[in-house]
Amino acid sequence: MKKNEAKSRIEHLSAELKRHNHNYYVLNSPEITDFQYDLLLLELQELEKMFPEFAQKDSPTVNVGSDLSAKEQFEQFPHKYPMLSLSNTYNIGELEDFSNRISKGTDRPFTLTCELKFDGTAICLTYKKGKLFRALTRGDGTVGDDVTRNVLQIPSIPKQLVEGSNFPDEFEIRGEIYMPYNAFDKLNYQRELDEEQPFANPRNAASGSLKLQDPKQVKDRGLECTLYHLLCEEPVAPTHTQSLEKAKEWGLPVSEHFKECNTVEEVESFITFWDTERKKLPFATDGIVVKVNQLAIQTSLGYTAKSPRWATAYKFKPEEASTKLLSIDYQVGRTGAVTPVANLEPVQLSGTKVKRASLHNADQIKLMDIHIGDYVFVEKGGEIIPKITRVDINRRGFDIVPVEFPQNCPVCGTPLVKDEDEAKHFCPNRDECPPQIKGKFIHFIGRKAMDINAGEATIEQLYGKGYIKQLSDLYKLTEVQLLTLDKWKDKSVANFLKSLEESKKVPFHRLLFAIGIRHIGETTAKNIAQHFKTMDAIAAATREEILAIEEVGEKLADSIIGYFGKPEHLRVIGELKEYGLQMELDNTGKSIESEILKGMTIVISGNFTISRDDMKALIEAHSGKVGSSISGNTTYMVAGEKCGPSKLSKAEKLGVKVIGEEEFMNMLKN
Numbered sequence: 001m002k003k004n005e006a007k008s009r010i011e012h013l014s015a016e017l018k019r020h021n022h023n024y025y026v027l028n029s030p031e032i033t034d035f036q037y038d039l040l041l042l043e044l045q046e047l048e049k050m051f052p053e054f055a056q057k058d059s060p061t062v063n064v065g066s067d068l069s070a071k072e073q074f075e076q077f078p079h080k081y082p083m084l085s086l087s088n089t090y091n092i093g094e095l096e097d098f099s100n101r102i103s104k105g106t107d108r109p110f111t112l113t114c115e116l117k118f119d120g121t122a123i124c125l126t127y128k129k130g131k132l133f134r135a136l137t138r139g140d141g142t143v144g145d146d147v148t149r150n151v152l153q154i155p156s157i158p159k160q161l162v163e164g165s166n167f168p169d170e171f172e173i174r175g176e177i178y179m180p181y182n183a184f185d186k187l188n189y190q191r192e193l194d195e196e197q198p199f200a201n202p203r204n205a206a207s208g209s210l211k212l213q214d215p216k217q218v219k220d221r222g223l224e225c226t227l228y229h230l231l232c233e234e235p236v237a238p239t240h241t242q243s244l245e246k247a248k249e250w251g252l253p254v255s256e257h258f259k260e261c262n263t264v265e266e267v268e269s270f271i272t273f274w275d276t277e278r279k280k281l282p283f284a285t286d287g288i289v290v291k292v293n294q295l296a297i298q299t300s301l302g303y304t305a306k307s308p309r310w311a312t313a314y315k316f317k318p319e320e321a322s323t324k325l326l327s328i329d330y331q332v333g334r335t336g337a338v339t340p341v342a343n344l345e346p347v348q349l350s351g352t353k354v355k356r357a358s359l360h361n362a363d364q365i366k367l368m369d370i371h372i373g374d375y376v377f378v379e380k381g382g383e384i385i386p387k388i389t390r391v392d393i394n395r396r397g398f399d400i401v402p403v404e405f406p407q408n409c410p411v412c413g414t415p416l417v418k419d420e421d422e423a424k425h426f427c428p429n430r431d432e433c434p435p436q437i438k439g440k441f442i443h444f445i446g447r448k449a450m451d452i453n454a455g456e457a458t459i460e461q462l463y464g465k466g467y468i469k470q471l472s473d474l475y476k477l478t479e480v481q482l483l484t485l486d487k488w489k490d491k492s493v494a495n496f497l498k499s500l501e502e503s504k505k506v507p508f509h510r511l512l513f514a515i516g517i518r519h520i521g522e523t524t525a526k527n528i529a530q531h532f533k534t535m536d537a538i539a540a541a542t543r544e545e546i547l548a549i550e551e552v553g554e555k556l557a558d559s560i561i562g563y564f565g566k567p568e569h570l571r572v573i574g575e576l577k578e579y580g581l582q583m584e585l586d587n588t589g590k591s592i593e594s595e596i597l598k599g600m601t602i603v604i605s606g607n608f609t610i611s612r613d614d615m616k617a618l619i620e621a622h623s624g625k626v627g628s629s630i631s632g633n634t635t636y637m638v639a640g641e642k643c644g645p646s647k648l649s650k651a652e653k654l655g656v657k658v659i660g661e662e663e664f665m666n667m668l669k670n
């Protein structure tokens with residue numbers, strides 16, 4: 001390669017890899033597979049070796065990618081010990097080289113440990129006196145985001161270690177936060193209902209969840225943790241495996257799948273075993289980590305700028321197969337999004353026969369220049385559904401036909417639309433297109449919407465029998481109709497009707513979310529309900545009035561105007577109103593923010609940083625009751641400045657807990 005060619009290729013690769021790092025670590029939305037990324041990185045490494053004069057100072061080959069978020073979102077703290085990444089290989093033969101390098105670096109005998117490489121997001125936990133003190137993401141390796149309040153929501157991470165189990169006063173332990181497949185499926189299912197972009201794979205879902213601003217949401221995400229690297233001033237044991245055994249005794253989650261090996265052959269057979277066996281695990285893994293077990297040898301080997309010399313990762317190559325693309329189906333989802341699905345000549349891949357694969361959208365088909373009749377590569381990575389990665393151009397024949405993306409909805413025939421900033425095509429016929437009608441009901445009955453005791457199968461049947469077409473039809477269902485449903489008996493009918501009846505009390509903001517106006521999520525629904533107070537006011541609002549609400553953009557405003565502009569919608573809402581559903585904020589004129597204080601009576605006394613009226617409103621907004629005087633029924637007294645001494649002594653006498661404003665505010669935050 002000529003010098004100037006090398007220079008421009010290095011510049012190009014560096015820029016591309018930086019962009020992919022950003023997609024991966026910050027946006028949680030990678031465009032390319034890990035394998036493709038590693039190939040680019042390898043190419044850059046080789047070029048930098050041949051032309052060191054062109055290597056950039058902050059080259060992706062020496063800098064670990066950064067997951068740091070904006071400073072307003074998370075506080076940042078430096079890592080006590082830098083958090084590096086591991087060197088990796090897809091070539092089992094290179095493990096021999098790794099072992100030889102270690103032999104050269106030490107005279108002492110050593111063993112190698114093999115562990116599963118969990119496909120999640122790295123975390124560093126600090127424990128002080130047995131209590132979880134801080135949790136940091138890897139960040140840029142030197143500084144990490146403080147995600148402690150989110151990590152506290154993950155059940156497998158102990159807040160307090162097992163008493164008396166002899167843990168050091170202070171130590172760090174690192175590991176991986178990951179999302180098991182079942183939690184991942186559940187999350188993506190919900191995201192599709194909420195019209196949010198589903199996560200590409202469990203790893204992105206885990207790192208996205210760890211960076212949520214609301215810890216309560218983190219709790220619902222089903223995250224898990226596994227820890228694999230203990231760091232403290234004085235080692236607690238001479239080897240890595242023994243240290244992890246200790247950590248386990250202290251109550252920390254440590255993977256049971258590891259092995260201490262004496263030879264590289266043993267390492268290889270561990271890898272071979274897990275390359276197939278891992279497919280049975282309920283979570284994603286992407287390789288095996290091999291480490292020198294003896295901590296003293298680890299210390300003497302030390303680190304390069306980017307990774308430790310005493311560890312490496314063998315990464316499983318995603319299995320790939322080439323097969324013929326027979327045809328493309330266009331599926332219409334519940335949100336009206338049209339997804340192309342490839343029908344393939346059946347091919348064996350990762351132990352299963354693959355016949356269908358996702359093609360995502362029209363842009364991707366164009367980008368990959370896919371034709372019907374082409375041979376394409378199908379890959380199964382961490383994702384559940386296999387995907388087409390590229391055309392096998394060497395096998396292209398003459399019988400290929402260009403892909404023509406349909407202009408009309410394959411179900412209802414309506415011309416499709418494509419938003420400029422979205423890659424997907426949509427069927428705009430939300431009220432008449434059958435998959436969308438069903439989707440509308442499934443969204444309506446959801447737990448965060450009307451919370452009606454029924455599932456997708458019930459909706460499918462009710463719709464199939466022609467009992468429901470508009471949301472208000474649900475409230476017209478009769479016992480006789482319901483008894484015609486598959487396996488439904490008196491009891492299931494009674495349960496369903498009772499839950500329908502209860503749904504009439506669901507607060508206004510949730511109803512607003514439930515009726516499924518496009519782009520209205522849970523939070524936006526709350527804001528809009530709070531602003532306009534009644535459904536009628538929203539229906540009558542002008543575009544400008546809607547845009548005046550914070551966080552409401554043009555797209556949403558248009559969607560609201562469009563929704564209420566349709567007489568059918570107004571009729572359905574009129575019917576729902578007649579059935580007694582909540583069409584305005586409750587009498588107090590305040591909406592409920594949380595149920596943290598539900599069942600509690602709280603008395604306030606003294607002055608606060610906010611007005612006493614605001615304080616009362618805050619208590620009510622979190623479902624608490626404001627008490628006028630201290631009694632046996634009082635749950636807490638919130639004492640401000642210049643708090644009445646008689647109230648204080650009465651609280652003491654009755655054993656009512658007195659808390660300060662700050663403590664109270666913290667309570668609401670958790």
Ligand SMILES: [Zn+2]
Nearest residue numbers: 409412427433
């Ligand atoms: Zn349609």
